[in-house]
Amino acid sequence: MPVATVWVVAEITESGPSSVTQELLSKARSIATNVAAITWGPDTASHAAALGEYGATKVYDVGDVGETLPGVPVAGAIAALIEGGDTPDALLVPASYDGRDVAGRLSAKLDRPVLTNVVGLSENGGLSSEHTLFGGTVAATAHFTGEGPQIFVVRAKSFTAEPGGGGAAEVVSAPAPAAGATGTATVTARHVEERTGPKLDEAAxxxxxxxxxxxxxxxxxxxxxxxxxxxxxxxxxxxxxxxxxxxxxxxxxxxxxxxxxxxxxxxxxxxxxxxxxxxxxxxxxxxxxxxxxxxxxxxxxxxxxxxxxxxxxxxxxxxxx
Amino acid sequence: MNVVVCVKQIPDPAAPSALDPTTHNLDRTGKLILDDSDAYGVEMGLQLASGEGDEVILVSMAPGGETSGLRTALAMGAARAILISDDSLAGSDALGTAKVLAAAIKRAEPDLVLTATESTDGYTGTIPAQIAELLGLPSITFAKKIAIDGSTVRVERQTEAGYDEVESPLPALVSVTAGVVEPRYPSFKGIMAAKSKPVDVVTVADIGLEAGQVGAAGARQEITDVSKVEARAGGEIVVDDGNGAARIVTFLEELKVI
CATH class of the missing domain: 3.40.50.1220 (TPP-binding domain)
Structure with missing residues (x-):
């Protein structure tokens, strides 16, 4: 029996949902009946089609977080949804810089553990995650034993990104609650380091x-x-x-x-x-x-x-x- | 300024790591040393807290009252340490560890908390954000440069595309990457002085936590299966005697890369 609901923390790049976001949505589609994406940014609605294409039927839109580091507002928005009664069975979070901030903040807010460095997920009544340890010489399988939602932080390239042909996802507003002192880290300048040729994680x-x-x-x-x-x-x-x-x-x-x-x-x-x-x-x-x-x-x-x-x-x- | 640096004492990474066959916990019974990743935070802390009355305070959690890794960081120049050591902590997960560290950090009333981005042995990478949330602090993770300007911390934070300049009011938590600074080697004088620096050893009860919140009981996760990964079959090894490049060209042709 598939898992009922999985949410994916979806990062948007200048060319749309990031490759790891596509991978996580593709995997979520194969293990869950309902897949939703949580995303943020100045124009989330314009990505509803791309997120739907990979399997999200719903997009929770945190909205524009401006220059605030996303960890606090995104975790806050997810916690607010869950406290409001809308709870997924599992959350898949990319093991990126912002993804790890979101997962850590959310884990502490909800008092739920996290499984990190996930490289595989399988569904057999519940969810089991696969991990590699000690430089990839040992494989381990793990699962949560307590109450959900279960938070998995997944490494890039663990799953294959495959469009599922879904229509545009429904966009639901999920604003971040006031964060007080925790939300005061702000970006004052962004530097893109020069790069020519294909991207490292996409190059053949x-x-x-x-x-x-x-x-x-x-x-x-x-x-x-x-x-x-x-x-x-x-x-x-x-x-x-x-x-x-x-x-x-x-x-x-x-x-x-x-x-x-x-x-x-x-x-x-x-x-x-x-x-x-x-x-x-x-x-x-x-x-x-x-x-x-x-x-x-x-x-x-x-x-x-x-x-x-x-x-x-x-x-x-x-x-x- | 008070800077707390979270440090982990880990089994020597040069020795083979292992999981306990029954509990599946990381085997930490041997000698523990200061995690290399934490030397950067200690050095950064020492550089930022170098004024009159400034202090670098170490916070660590380890079994059996272990202090050998702490002594290394004290020898580098940290003033004192708080060590949480308690049998009930065995099998703690990242959140349990963050709860313990956060409770201990609170006692030191720091202006700045520094951590590594992840430990070398467990590498969950979530503890910095978990500690910050538990303490109600802003956090800037993956710092490659840090400066303090009055009551503001300014950081260059790594991103997928390059780096961002990020700032936050103090108190705050910052996680540092390897390479943020070059850690100093403890001097002989430092090593001698470290022997008499105070290490406050506390239990879970001392910091106001209950045993059920931490350790294996609080982890709410289990490893069900551990197996050795099949090693990749060894390939062809050629000693270059002037034809190494030509051999690579043939290999690339076979792969149809060229």
């Missing part, structure tokens, strides 16, 4: 660089190879922390989870942190001078060699084709 090919590159200027080789392969350039946490490249490039537990057709890891040793974010890639090529580097344990093709030799030769070979 990703070329990533790590500490083995030796210095920040060598990252140009990663960008050039990515360009030649019509892919996106990524990075390990080590070089993001070192300030060589912007955070938006980071692949891994605290960065983006990616599953491209091809992942090329250059000078990346393969710390657990990184492997978690990329081991789902279909094909993996690794170049590293240390033959014991953990990255080779997940590589389909591993080249034990110096990136400063292999990368220029590879770039040259591709240019000459």
């Amino acid at each position: 090919v990703i070329v990533s660089g790590g500490r083995g590159l030796g210095s920040a200027d060598k990252y140009e080789m990663i960008e050039e190879l990515a360009r030649l392969l019509h892919g996106a350039a990524g990075a390990s946490r080590a070089i993001v922390d070192a300030g060589w490249v912007p955070y938006a490039r980071q692949v891994g537990q605290t960065g983006k989870t990616v599953k491209p057709n091809l992942y090329v890891a250059c000078g990346i040793s393969g710390a657990t942190q990184h492997l978690v974010g990329m081991k789902g890639s279909k094909n993996i090529v690794a170049i590293n001078k240390d033959q014991d580097a953990p990255i080779f344990s997940v590589a389909d093709l591993g080249i034990v060699g110096n990136v400063h030799d292999v990368l220029p030769a590879l770039i040259e070979a591709l240019k000459n084709r």
Whole structure:
């Protein structure tokens, strides 16, 4: 018997519902009879068709939260709906920056636990969630034992986004209640870091660089190879922390989870942190001078060699084709 | 200014992690160390609370009165610590942990609460927002830069596309990413001084919570199945003797990427 009602916390980007939102709605449709999206922004109604297409029959519109960080108002609006008697069996929340704020705030407001880092969900009378632990070496299944609503924070790329052909969702206003002191964090300026080529989490090919590159200027080789392969350039946490490249490039537990057709890891040793974010890639090529580097344990093709030799030769070979 | 930094003492990540076979709780019986992710918060706290009368206070929850990780942070320069240690806390989930930390933080009456974005071993990543909500504080998560300007905290917060400048009045909670600052190494003098710095060890009852709200009883979730993930089949390993690039080109051709 499917679960009666699942709500999805739906993030809107400049091109409509984010890819993880589409994934969560698609999954919700397969496990629940009623699917609703909770969203916010200056023009939510214009996304009712796209949200409906992926399975939402209802959109709870928190409205424009202005420059307030969304965690507090969105969690407040959801809690107000639930306290008003409109309660889902489960909430699916993306494991994004704002998603984690919403889930944490809501959990404390409702006094309900959260299951995070969910990578799978199955329905068998109730809901069970799947998690991977310790860098993906151990899989665990979990479920809630207390009263709902059940809050699941789900990692991107855990489900496939599939349009279900639904019509535009009905939009219902769900304004955020006054938040007092908690709601006083406001954005004063937004900075979009320059990006060319496909987006990291949507690219079919990703070329990533790590500490083995030796210095920040060598990252140009990663960008050039990515360009030649019509892919996106990524990075390990080590070089993001070192300030060589912007955070938006980071692949891994605290960065983006990616599953491209091809992942090329250059000078990346393969710390657990990184492997978690990329081991789902279909094909993996690794170049590293240390033959014991953990990255080779997940590589389909591993080249034990110096990136400063292999990368220029590879770039040259591709240019000459 | 009083800054509370939440720190977790975790099993050494270099050693293999394990779940207890019967309770499915994270095995924390071995020696615990300061979570690397928390060293950034400690360093940030020390930099922000460097004036006369300013204090960095550590708050941690750990079994068996464990203080070895706290001593590391005290050696870096924190003034004192509050440690919640109680058998009833075993099996606590993120919300239970947040309740405990929030209750202890309240005693320190901080102007600013710093946390990591997530721990290295449990990495739920929800505790910062849960603590803030329980304390009625505004929160700014995923900070990569922090500055205090009078009674306002200004933060550069990571976003999917880049970063936002965000500000909030104090008191507030800020979670920091790795790399926000370079954590200092404890000096010999710091290590010696840390041995005599006060660590206030308290129980669940001391901070006004009931055992049923925390620990396994309060978690209201269970792990039902644990299995080893099939390792990815090892691929072809080629030692580069000048033909490494050519081998990659052939591989890319086979994949029809080029």
